Amino acid sequence: MCKSLQSSTLIAGGSFSAAEEWVHLLDAYRPNHSLALHSLLGPDVRTVQPQPGVLQIPLPLKDKKLLEVKLGELPSWILMRDFSPSGIVGAFRRGYDRYYNKYINVKKGSIAGITMVLACYVVFNYTFSYKELNAHHLAFLTSEHERRRKYH
Amino acid sequence: MNQNLFTSFNIPVILGIPLAVLIIMFPTMLIIPPKNLINNRLSSIQQWLVKLTLKQMMTSHTPKGRTWSLMLLSLITFIALNNILGLTPYAFTPTTQLSMNLGMAIPLWAATVLMGLRFKTKSSLAHFLPQGTPIPLIPMLIIIETISLVIQPVALAVRLTANITAGHLLMHLLGDTALTLMSIYLSSSTITIIIIILLITLELGVALIQAYVFTLLVGLYLHDNS
Secondary structure, three states, X not given: OHHHHHHHHHHOXXXXXXHHHHHHHHHHHOOOOOHHHHXXXXXXXXXXXXXXXXXXXXXXXXXXXXXXXXXXXXXXXXXXXXXXHHHHHHHXXXXXXXXXXXXXXXXXXXXXXXXXXXXXXXHHHHHHOHHHXXXXXXHHHHHHHHHHHHOO | OHHHHHHHHOOOEEOOEEOHHHHHHOHHHXXXXXXXXXXXXXXXXXXXXXHHHHHHHHOOOOOOHHHHHHHHHHXXXXXXXXXXXXXXXXXXXXXXXXXHHHHHHHHHHHHHHHHHHHHOHHHHHHOOOOOOOOHHHHHHHHHHHHHHHHHHHHHHHHHHHHHHHHHHHHHHHHHHHHHHHOXXXXXXXXXXXXXXXXXXXXXHHHHHHHHXXXXXXXXXXHHHHO
């Protein structure tokens, strides 16, 4: 906010000392993406005023978060993600850090933090043993089907 | 019925890739290295447990034996966590596989024996002959002591495997019984369910105790040979 004021005063012909002038010239190159203008629900008029002295660059697709991507752009957004090994490891790391900082690394962490992890572990193991657990149901159904087909 | 009982011990495989690797690595996600002086609750509990275990295990060792602290501590944490996580429903317990337990037991035992033979050759060989044996018995006793030495890693591995597997099997059997009995005699089904609850508490104890015993014995072999 302060910088945009300063840059706008610069454009309007305000005065700075010679030593600081060149620093403020760099403000024009500072990326100002005006993230609120690109949110899914449209720009929030209450909080964001159009800033006169600042260049409004639309946010490139690569930097948008998932909730800010329009549905039509979704396939290209997915393809632009980093799928290299270090990218995948980074994604897991970020997910882990997000969960850790929200539920465990707090002053009064409760048992829910680790219980959720264990519940996911149970569901994970269930999905991978689903076939063996329900093998007897499936065997019964196929034999029923074959038995019926004999008499039709 | 036979096929159903032991299928819970099959290594989970997805598209030909054994998932056991992921499941073995899962307990590492639950252990958090403490970053600050005062940490969050989970980290503080872990720190306290580690300190307790360390003190209990390593005070009786010589300084040379205490260089093994990290190894023994990670061993007991690994085994205890794997056993406890295996008590959750549908979970696969890696410590039920004899291959894994042998893989833990043989290198550790061999390391203690080799360490003893290298640094204190006379004293470690002297363990083969207890003090005060009558002279005619000496040849037989040396053979017996050698056999008991060689059987140590096998005993370590098989003890852990058998205990955990037996506990899991018992729980599966009783669970099936309770389920079948529910439609016949509801009262005996409730009694079976109470037995299962007691068994689960026992299993929790066994899980921890087995880890402790494993580590303790390795420490004992270390103490003898350091």
